[in-house]
Amino acid sequence: MKPNIINVSLNDKFKNISYPIFIGNNLLSNCEDILKRFISERKVILIHDSFFSLNNENNEQFILFVEIIKKLTESLNLISIPGGDKSKNISQLEYIVEESLSFKIDRGSLIIAFGGGVIGDIAGFAASILLRGIDFIQIPTTLLAQVDSSVGGKTGINSSKSKNLIGSFHQPIAVMADIDILKTLPRREFLAGLVEVIKYGLIYDVEFYNTLEKNYKDILNYDHLMLNEIIRKSCEIKSCIIKNDEKENGKRALLNLGHTFGHAIESFGKYDGTIIHGEAVSIGICLAFKLSSKMGYCPNIETERVITFFKKLNLPTSLQEFRNFTITTSKMLRKFKYDKKNKNNQFTFILNKKIGKSFIKNNMDKKILTKFLDDEI
Ligand SMILES: NC(=O)c1ccc[n+]([C@@H]2O[C@H](COP(=O)([O-])OP(=O)(O)OC[C@H]3O[C@@H](n4cnc5c(N)ncnc54)[C@H](O)[C@@H]3O)[C@@H](O)[C@H]2O)c1
Incomplete structure (x- = not known):
C-alpha cells in the first residue's frame, strides 16, 4: 500500500518552508526510494532511542532501516539515548552535541531522530544549534510522536524549573511515521499518545x-x-x-x-x-x-x-x-x-x-x- 503523504507548508515571509510527512505500513523496511533524495551521500548521525538496538533481533525494523541508510551514505554514526522525559536535559544535549562534533560533521550533515517525542525534541534541538543549524529528519516511533511532536518544528529540553523551557523552532526536512513500529509500544504509552x-x-x-x-x-x-x-x-x-x-x-x-x-x-x-x-x-x-x-x-x-x-x-x-x-x-x-x-x-x-x-x-x-x-x- 502506498503511504499517505501530507505536505506541511508554512507561510513564512522570509523563507519557503515545506516538508512531507509519510504515513503508512512497512515504511521503515521499504524507505530507500523515499529517503534517497534527502540523504544522498550526506554524513548522517542517527540519534535513536536506546530501546532500539542493532543487537536485538526483535528490532528487525530498526535493523533494516539502518541497512537502508548504509546503502544511501558511506558515513553513518549512531548515538543511543534512553527514552523518557528524564533524558530531555542539558547533559544529554551536551553529550549529543559533543559526539556529533567528534564525527566531524559539516553543514551538509543530517541528523535522523529515531524514537518518541523525547528523542525527536532533543535531537531536533541539537540539529538546530550544531554549526548554527543542520537538517534533520523525524522518524517517530510512539503514537504521540507520530501525531504531534514530530510535526511543527518545536524542539527542546526541560529545565529544572519546568518543561520545554529551553529550545528552538527548527522544522524537519521530512517525517516518516511507520505504523508497524508501534507494535512494540507498551499499552500505557499508546494511550498517552491517544490523548494528543x-x-x-x-x-x-x-x-x-x-x-x-x-x-x-x-x-x-x-x-x-x-x-x-x-x-x-x-x-x-x-x-x-x-x-x-x-x-x-x-x-x-x-x-x-x-x-x-x-x-x-x-x-x-x-x-x-x-x-x-x-x-x-x-x-x-x-x-x-x-x-x-x-x-x-x-x-x-x-x-x-x-x-x-x-x-x-x-x-x-x-x-x-x-x-x-x-x-x-x-x-x-x-x-x-x-x-x-x-x-x-x-x-x-x-x-x-x-x-x-x-x-x-x-x-x-x-x-x-x-x-x-x-x-x-
Ligand atoms: N515538539 C512538540 O511539538 C511536542 C509535542 C508533544 C509532546 N512533546 C514532547 O514529547 C515527549 C513525549 O513523547 P513520547 O510520549 O513519545 O515519549 P518518549 O519519547 O519518552 O517515549 C515513551 C517511551 O516509549 C519508548 N518507546 C519509543 N518507541 C517505542 C516503540 N516503538 N516500542 C517500544 N517502546 C518505545 C521510549 O523508550 C520511552 O520509554 C515529551 O517530552 C513532550 O514534551 C513535544
Missing part, C-alpha cells in the same frame, strides 16, 4: 472527536486502517493550525489545550515515569474543560462527556489520582508562572466553548483559578 489525538478533536473538529468516541475499540485493537486514518487526520489538523503561526503568536497556542495544567503536573512527578506526558495532559484537558464549565463558557454536559471518554480509556482524569505528589494550589500557581503563553505576568489558558471549539483566554482571573484549584486538589 483526542485533543485535536476537542480543539478543532467535533466530527473527528465523534469518530474517535465511536471507534475507540478498533483503535485500541490497533486496527491498521483506523490507525492510518487517525494519524493522518491528526497531522492534517496540526499542519493546518501551524501553517500561519509557526512561532505560536496566535492560533497555534490552541494546541496547548490541557498543557498548562499538564506541564505543571508532570514536573511534580520529576519525570521519573510515575506520570508520563500524555497522562498529565489527560488530567490537564479534563481540568481545562471543568474550568471552562465553572466559568460559564462550556455546558457541563460537554465536560462530562469528555471525562467519561477519558475514563473509558483508563486515562487519569483528576489530580486526586496522584495524591503522592503533594500538589498544592500555591505550588501549582508557581509552576504556571513559567508557562510560555503568559503575557505581562498574566496567565493564559486554553479553554473550550464546547467540544471542537477551543479558545485562548488571556488575563485569567487569579481568584477564580485559585478557588478552582483549591476545589480540585
